[in-house]
Amino acid sequence: VKYPLAFERLVSCFNRFQGIGRKTSERLVFDMLSRWDSEAIEEFSHALSGLRQGVMTCPECRTHIETLPCPFCSDERKNAKLLCVVASSKDVYAIDTTNLFPGTFYVLGSLLSPLDERGVDSMDMPLLKKRVHSGIEEVIFALDSSLEGDATAAYLRNELAPLSLKMSRLATGVPVGTSLDFVDRGTLSRALSGRYQL
Numbered sequence: 070v071k072y073p074l075a076f077e078r079l080v081s082c083f084n085r086f087q088g089i090g091r092k093t094s095e096r097l098v099f100d101m102l103s104r105w106d107s108e109a110i111e112e113f114s115h116a117l118s119g120l121r122q123g124v125m126t127c128p129e130c131r132t133h134i135e136t137l138p139c140p141f142c143s144d145e146r147k148n149a150k151l152l153c154v155v156a157s158s159k160d161v162y163a164i165d166t167t168n169l170f171p172g173t174f175y176v177l178g179s180l181l182s183p184l185d186e187r188g189v190d191s192m193d194m195p196l197l198k199k200r201v202h203s204g205i206e207e208v209i210f211a212l213d214s215s216l217e218g219d220a221t222a223a224y225l226r227n228e229l230a231p232l233s234l235k236m237s238r239l240a241t242g243v244p245v246g247t248s249l250d251f252v253d254r255g256t257l258s259r260a261l262s263g264r265y266q267l
């Protein structure tokens with residue numbers, strides 16, 4: 070016997086999440102059906118349908134934010150000569166909460182695969198270069214300590230080399246193979262203060 074069609078549709082939606090497989094998706098939908106009341110399901114559906122309208126991407130730093138002016142770009146106390154390059158919006162929020170990075174941000178959107186340069190388009194290099202041209206003196210790469218993070222840092226270093234900037238990368242405080250979002254605040258702050266020059 071097959072699952073009901075509506076059940077199946079929701080399962081395949083959950084299944085799109087990274088790291089959530091078919092079995093987990095089924096468990097989530099069963100949980101919803103057996104434990105959530107209709108109000109909770111309604112709220113979930115409202116939250117989903119409002120996501121696109123309620124979240125925008127800053128045209129300068131590309132962080133997911135609520136509204137313009139961007140809280141990360143428009144803060145007068147930020148050092149506009151210092152730019153931190155990260156893979157995703159969640160890294161911007163993570164670094165911001167440490168209160169230890171005084172500069173501005175740029176979100177790449179993805180990391181490069183070490184074997185080819187897939188992902189270059191989503192980084193929007195023209196926008197990054199334009200950003201760097203607007204008075205940036207130091208760029209810090211806050212990227213995962215992984216093959217992808219290394220490939221991305223190497224690619225960006227080459228691309229930005231003609232602009233004669235100071236470039237650095239987060240220090241070894243970030244364990245090899247660890248994503249930035251799993252790193253605790255103490256480790257992240259040590260990595261930020263002990264960054265090494267490229």
Ligand SMILES: [Zn+2]
Nearest residue numbers: 127130139142
């Ligand atoms: Zn911004």
